[in-house]
Amino acid sequence: MLRRKVFPTILGAASVLALGLPLALAQEGPPGITTQTVFKPFDPAAPACSPPPGLAKVLAFAQDNEREFMQGVDQGLAKAAKDRGLEYRRALANNDAAKGVEQVQLFLASKIGGLVAAPVDPASMSRSLQELIWSGAYVGTIVPPPATSLLNAPQYETGKVLAEAAAAYIKDKLGGKANVVILSHDSMEFLAPRFAAMRDVMKTLPDVKIVADISPSPVNKEGGFATMSTILQAHPDVDVVLGADTVVLGALAALEAAGKARPDQFLGGIDGEPEAVAAIKKGDGPYKASISLASPVFAYAMGQHAADWIEGKSIPQAMDILPVALTADFLAQYQADVADPASVYKDPKKRDLYLKMYGNICYDTRDQYVNFPWSSEAK
Template structure:
């Protein structure tokens, strides 16, 4: 199955079909994946439902662990809870008797997933861990089969992303009960969850647009926003964008706040083409990169591009960054440090196996990339994650603390 890519030259945009190179370390099948959602949409699908908050307060929630061995560790943290900032360098405690092996249950061979793969492998090698992985090609049944294989073989840590959360959860629970650390992208139950504060992500995008409207458009602008409100928790991002825009004052008019028919560039193209029929004089378009790139295509197709326009997206898609680098009307993309997340997972896995504490939450900071210079710096950081790890607080806010001895403090908001 081929993957639909939307390519643009300076003079035209066109759809083309191209194959995606199959790539994995071990496992997987030869079937081509569907055109994948971006990771930011995956993260958004559950992140705002996260039960933990970033406020100060005790990280203790009662029992420090049963101490009776694997398989009897209780329900985890299943109620709202405040978490303190994570502190590196705390003393080690009891060590698990588990293989020094980290497994990555990948679901797609999309480039950003492979960047995570490479980062996990790099840190695993540095810390003396065996690294195993498999790609499910968006096939839930294969994903579950691959995770089962990992668990039967034995792992010290399991890295996982959402594909079928209901099917994955029992296996994640089994891994936790075995004493392994489960590193997840937003889905519970897990030892460490990587999440995003969707309201803050949206607010950052709205505030940046408001600043441009105030400074460059005399405080007046007709705005189109592409929401994804059928993904329940992305409603928080939606509200953040609107609140950020309001700081520009009464001259901001939101002429369309719509959800495109699909999370594809074609969906964004169709949605903005429809808007332009009623509102031909728009000034600002905001949303995820996938939709906004499609909107840029629609503006070019309709010959409606004007130099003063402001478009921005969320995700840090490569094509969006290329547009920002051209210094045209695509002014910014808000990116997330997914390669650094992979590197962190393996570092924390190694710490876990040494009995050291690891954070319970890795909260993504949205990074505004609005110039060739900021893009170059971001890409350099993601290429050299081992060095960037020394300043990880730029890209993540680490919260809470848990170790093997107190492994009952896993996150389980599904309980």
């Protein structure tokens, strides 16, 4: 039976002791693979190895915030845990990096068998994730290392797919001219290539002007609203807005509040968040495209890999989330897929639309965990 727990704020070592749990000892372990490495395709027939001893059959999620993309991760992990008979726990950091680290330390102390992490601040959480890996647990991360199994998207390609859709719209519907806003997230070095791709594509259009290129703070809907409201004071006529769905949705709200939203605008985001999908389905508004990174689908796969790890099976060292452009023709299939990620995972043809897996690792070879910013685009 699935038992789902949401951890409250954690006060560190004192609270761990108060809960009657032993303090985790930070014993030094292997550094993992620290140099850029190209992994072979995942071999599902690779030999199994030993299951990790002394760990609980628990899958946990260290969640950075409640944006819809991460809610999809939570849903996919919970479904995978239920299907594999694992207890599921979730700890929400609410964008508090220190709180996120403390929550991971509590998971370590309780000897969980698997963790998926979306760190608020990758650098501050890195050591705690290593300690979990050294304990023998599965550690899956969404983009930054270290991890036994690291998830990333081909970031440049993801940004390029969105920017090319916008460029085609500018040529076909706007006469080749546009004022463009890029709402970036360059402070997260692992995501920076997607915004480099957007700039590269826009530079190929001689009559396109990037009037603002800025990272909202925080990177969420509220941050997008505040940033776009400021931009509109200096540049009231904006034709194109590109970024992650969560900030572009905030920008849309700012355009509407200022009376500057137009049906002929092109607003496009990345993540395939439900609110963005709903805006695209309307068909008569500014929101024209979202690049799907299908979080329930990849999260379900990560949950399955965690369960496999706990059973001693070999799992991928790395996994690509493949960018899929959501169009009117594809929306129905996409919505069905994210509502039932188990069916996608079981169907290789469907799964290959969203995921590509690389390398092999298991408990016995855990010293080969990924400890560099892996990307399939790196050569």
